[in-house]
Amino acid sequence: MTTSMTAKQNGRLTLALGIALLVMGAAGWAASVRADEPAKELTDEERSNLEKQAKELKQQAFPLYRDVNYTAANELLEKSLEIYRRLYPAAKYPDGHLDFAQSLEIQGILLQKLGEYGRAESLYREALEMRKRLYPESKYPDGHPDLVQSRDLLAAMLRARGQFDKAEPLYRDAIEMSRKLYPAAKYPNGHPDLALNLSNLGAMLLRRGEYGKAELLLCEALDIRKRLYPPDKYPDGHPSLAGDLNNLGALLDARGEYGRAELFYYEALRMRRRLYPADKYPDGHPDLATSLDNLGVLMQKRGNFRH
Incomplete structure (x- = not known):
């Protein structure tokens, strides 16, 4: 039996120690701020150190998020957000700050x-309101x-x-803004953000059973x-x-148009087999x-159990 550490284990230990030190430092700073309310003016050096921290x-937090260690990642992000609130108080930054808004999201x-x-x-709402102030319509029509x-x-x-009733107007506002930001005259092939907005609203309307409206949006996204x-x-x-093809298949499936749905499902499946081949994704x-x-579910509906 060996007790030596692998390079990966040693790296994880180093990461864990670094995280612990950062959290301890941030927690100590936060406690001192609460004790000294109202907070004193930050020096340039203090501000620079806090921004870095x-x-x-x-x-x-990002590698923890990727490893699905959400609780540990959340602890770090909470400390980071506390620092941004200290760096950009509403009294001095009434419109907020870009880094602050990003941290909120x-x-x-x-x-x-x-x-x-x-x-x-x-x-999310705090971030949205902050960005409305940072990008007013008067300057960003x-x-x-x-x-x-x-x-x-x-x-x-x-x-x-x-x-859904609260989500829909937000989705529609996002689509309207994306259409202005990425007009067909300048973006003849469209834009990924516009396609995403269309697809998201279409998928939601599909869940609500509004198939006609959903189809228009999903087809445009596709x-x-x-x-x-x-x-x-x-x-x-x-x-x-592939996601758009699958969503359109799901819509046609829900409407009982199984023949057309099968075509879209098969096209999405073929694409995903190419995107995620077994040699690169042995676990699928x-x-x-x-x-x-x-x-498979569609085949059962159609009574086709052989494919």
């Missing part, structure tokens, strides 16, 4: 993963990509909670992505394109499993 905490995404939807919604993202994130969270990801440049296809891939499951 906030960014380091976020960077340390990152924390919101993590809280949503943890199922804390109420707290996530609060942070066509809007701003960050505003589109804020609306889309909040809408997706409300959709996950089943609050058309854009076909232009963005043509076979000559993307011979294996693209995950977003969730999207591939979804396609197989959708097609």
Whole structure:
């Protein structure tokens, strides 16, 4: 039996120690701020150190997020957000700050993963209001990509909670802004953000059973992505394109148009087999499993048990 550490284990230990030191430092700083309320004016050096610390905490949180260690990642992001609140107080920064808004949304995404939807919604709304001040219509008549993202994130969270009536106007605002930001005259092939907004609303309307409205949006999203990801440049296809094909298959399936649904399901499956080959994904891939499951259920509905 050996007790020596592998390089990976040693790296993880180093990461863990670094995280612990960062959290301890941030916690100590936060405690001192609370004890000294109202907080004193920061020197340039203090501000620089705190900005560095906030960014380091976020960077340390990302590998934990990828490893699905959401609780540990959340602890780091909470400390980072505390620092941003100290760096950009409303009294001195009435419009907020770009880094602050981004931190609010990152924390919101993590809280949503943890199922804390109420707290996530609060942070998403705070980020959206901040970005409205940072990108006022008077200076940004066509809007701003960050505003589109804020609306889309909040809408997706409300959709996950089943609050479709609240999510829909946010999705539609995001689509309207994306159309202004990426007009066909300048973007003849469309834009990934517009396709995403269309697809998201279409998928939600599909869940609500509004098949006609959903079909229009999903078809437009699919058309854009076909232009963005043509076979000559993307011979294996693209995950977003496969997702649109699958969504349209699901819509036709729900309407009972099984023959047409099968065509879309099969096309999505073939693309996902190319995107996630067994030699690179020996354990498979969730999207591939979804396609197989959708097609299998459809075959059962049609009484075809041999495929």
